Amino acid sequence: MLKMKMIRLSVAAAVFFIGVALLDGKTGDTRHINVVASKFSFEPSEITVKKGESVALSLRSADVTHGLVIEQLHVRVNELHKGQSTDVVLSPESVGTFEGKCAHFCGKGHGSMIFTVHVVE
Numbered sequence: 001m002l003k004m005k006m007i008r009l010s011v012a013a014a015v016f017f018i019g020v021a022l023l024d025g026k027t028g029d030t031r032h033i034n035v036v037a038s039k040f041s042f043e044p045s046e047i048t049v050k051k052g053e054s055v056a057l058s059l060r061s062a063d064v065t066h067g068l069v070i071e072q073l074h075v076r077v078n079e080l081h082k083g084q085s086t087d088v089v090l091s092p093e094s095v096g097t098f099e100g101k102c103a104h105f106c107g108k109g110h111g112s113m114i115f116t117v118h119v120v121e
Contacts, residue, residue, distance in 0.1 A: 030054040037066035037080060040109030048118040051095050060085040067103025068115060078103050092119040
């Protein structure tokens with residue numbers, strides 16, 4: 001009897017985790033993308049989204065204070081402290097390539113911290 005319950009729990013857990021994996025970072029109509037800022041890059045440094053798609057960027061700093069600004073997409077996070085995270089939602093209405101950068105001076109390589117958003121049809 002106990003063995004049967006354990007098997008049922010294992011199957012239920014497997015189904016749950018497969019279901020979560022199939023969501024592929026989507027919740028409702030919003031896709032979530034984790035972005036980690038660290039000296040002196042963003043990971044990932046480029047993303048591709050569809051025009052009109054709602055995307056939540058979950059930004060996190062791994063080391064020092066960083067930020068992210070993408071003027072053309074109206075994204076501005078001035079200070080993101082080590083260990084802190086914040087979500088920024090964007091829904092681009094124009095196709096194109098939009099370049100963002102770190103919004104907080106973080107050291108000698110600060111100028112190389114580029115984040116690119118490709119918006120496609």
